[in-house]
Amino acid sequence: MTTQSATPTLSALGQRARLPAVARLMKSALENPNLLSVAAGFTDNSTLPLAEFVAAAQSLAARAGEPEYLQYGTAQGRPELRRMLAARLQYWEPTLPTENMESRFMITNGSQQSLYIAVQSLCNPGDLVLVDRPSYFAFLDVVTGLGARCISLPYDDQGRLHEADLEQFLTTLKLSGDFARVKAVYLVSYFSNPAGRSLEEGDKAMLGRLLTKHDLVVPLLEDVAYRELFYDEPHPSRSALTLPEWAAFPQLYIATLTKPFSTGAKVGYAYCTDEKWLTQMLAIKGTHDFGTSNYGQALFEEVIRNGGFENHVPKVRRGYKAKMLALHEALVAGGLLELGWTWDVPKGGMYLWLCAPGNLNTGMDGEFCQACVDEGVLYVPGDLCFGDKPETNWIRASYGVLSPAQLRVAGERFARVAQRFAR
Numbered sequence: 001m002t003t004q005s006a007t008p009t010l011s012a013l014g015q016r017a018r019l020p021a022v023a024r025l026m027k028s029a030l031e032n033p034n035l036l037s038v039a040a041g042f043t044d045n046s047t048l049p050l051a052e053f054v055a056a057a058q059s060l061a062a063r064a065g066e067p068e069y070l071q072y073g074t075a076q077g078r079p080e081l082r083r084m085l086a087a088r089l090q091y092w093e094p095t096l097p098t099e100n101m102e103s104r105f106m107i108t109n110g111s112q113q114s115l116y117i118a119v120q121s122l123c124n125p126g127d128l129v130l131v132d133r134p135s136y137f138a139f140l141d142v143v144t145g146l147g148a149r150c151i152s153l154p155y156d157d158q159g160r161l162h163e164a165d166l167e168q169f170l171t172t173l174k175l176s177g178d179f180a181r182v183k184a185v186y187l188v189s190y191f192s193n194p195a196g197r198s199l200e201e202g203d204k205a206m207l208g209r210l211l212t213k214h215d216l217v218v219p220l221l222e223d224v225a226y227r228e229l230f231y232d233e234p235h236p237s238r239s240a241l242t243l244p245e246w247a248a249f250p251q252l253y254i255a256t257l258t259k260p261f262s263t264g265a266k267v268g269y270a271y272c273t274d275e276k277w278l279t280q281m282l283a284i285k286g287t288h289d290f291g292t293s294n295y296g297q298a299l300f301e302e303v304i305r306n307g308g309f310e311n312h313v314p315k316v317r318r319g320y321k322a323k324m325l326a327l328h329e330a331l332v333a334g335g336l337l338e339l340g341w342t343w344d345v346p347k348g349g350m351y352l353w354l355c356a357p358g359n360l361n362t363g364m365d366g367e368f369c370q371a372c373v374d375e376g377v378l379y380v381p382g383d384l385c386f387g388d389k390p391e392t393n394w395i396r397a398s399y400g401v402l403s404p405a406q407l408r409v410a411g412e413r414f415a416r417v418a419q420r421f422a423r
């Protein structure tokens with residue numbers, strides 16, 4: 001006899017939790033093996049660093065002494081890996097103070113965990129976070145899942161910030177009564193998800209200056225997930241960590257070893273400028289998991305020590321550049337420019353951010369999106385990528401996982417639908 005169990009009464013957080021909208025799309029992708037998905041931000045299987053991980057595992061196994069890496073570690077992460085990551089950050093930001101730098105790091109289960117912990121440590125329900133426009137939708141989900149809200153900074157269509165717009169934005173925010181509820185600023189400042197753009201150093205500096213002028217010195221979360229994934233050269237902007245205009249702000253520089261190297265190994269890290277805030281975030285992380293996989297971290301130590309990381313990342317960069325071009329060229333060949341579609345050709349990252357002509361609705365429940373699924377191509381509807389006032393004529397297309405040949409077919413299918421809807 002089966003007994004009916006009682007329905008649990010969920011907390012406010014439990015009730016607010018939603019399967020991300022994109023998960024519905026992924027489900028349809030899995031149900032239809034012929035569907036080519038440019039939706040998920042998965043990485044490229046053909047450039048995953050198998051040889052580097054095999055070598056690292058063998059080298060760990062051959063080490064004398066007890067296999068301490070198979071034991072629990074600490075919430076903060078392995079000191080040696082933190083020292084190595086400090087050296088990497090020093091390479092990107094040579095003017096950062098070096099003393100005891102590794103003590104400012106937190107190693108996480110991918111950078112997504114840093115984002116969650118950061119918001120959890122800063123926001124109460126009803127609080128606000130200022131975000132890019134567009135922004136990374138899985139971050140927007142974190143904020144709304146915790147009962148807070150996002151407000152978009154006033155970017156123009158080219159991803160630039162202008163002093164007059166920012167002045168007006170901050171003045172309006174002040175008058176709205178929401179000002180005191182702003183608890184953080186979140187920027188994806190290099191080859192962003194979804195727009196593939198990088199924030200110019202002058203704009204970043206101006207933002208810090210105006211926030212200070214308007215007494216909004218709140219923590220900055222600078223997400224640099226794609227900083228290493230440039231195609232020909234790194235973006236020249238310095239991080240806010242070393243810009244004088246941001247010196248007074250508590251900052252969390254959030255990075256990952258997943259996107260440029262191995263998503264499956266799921267190791268990320270963050271560097272925090274504020275000791276007290278870091279201590280609290282580590283306490284939260286402790287309650288999440290006691291610490292990121294010690295073995296996974298030890299493997300990364302080997303990979304970095306043996307030069308595997310440095311040697312491999314250029315291959316990954318070349319792979320994404322080729323794939324970006326495959327999709328871009330298929331869309332151009334399919335006549336999208338003539339139909340009035342526009343997009344930038346990114347200089348790094350994993351995404352094309354396409355703007356549809358006119359008022360074409362590319363949103364998840366629109367006919368265009370369904371027609372694409374019927375044609376066999378799945379994308380992320382751009383309306384999911386806005387912290388507020390969503391626009392329904394954008395599309396995020398990831399060229400992370402499909403091969404160049406598959407991307408060409410996906411581009412052709414997409415263009416066929418776009419041609420039909422133009423008539």
Ligand SMILES: Cc1ncc(COP(=O)(O)O)c(C=O)c1O
Nearest residue numbers: 041110111112136193225256258
């Ligand atoms: C902008 C951005 N930040 C953070 C993440 C989280 O990645 P991970 O947890 O693999 O480091 C992603 C993943 O797509 C991303 O696009």
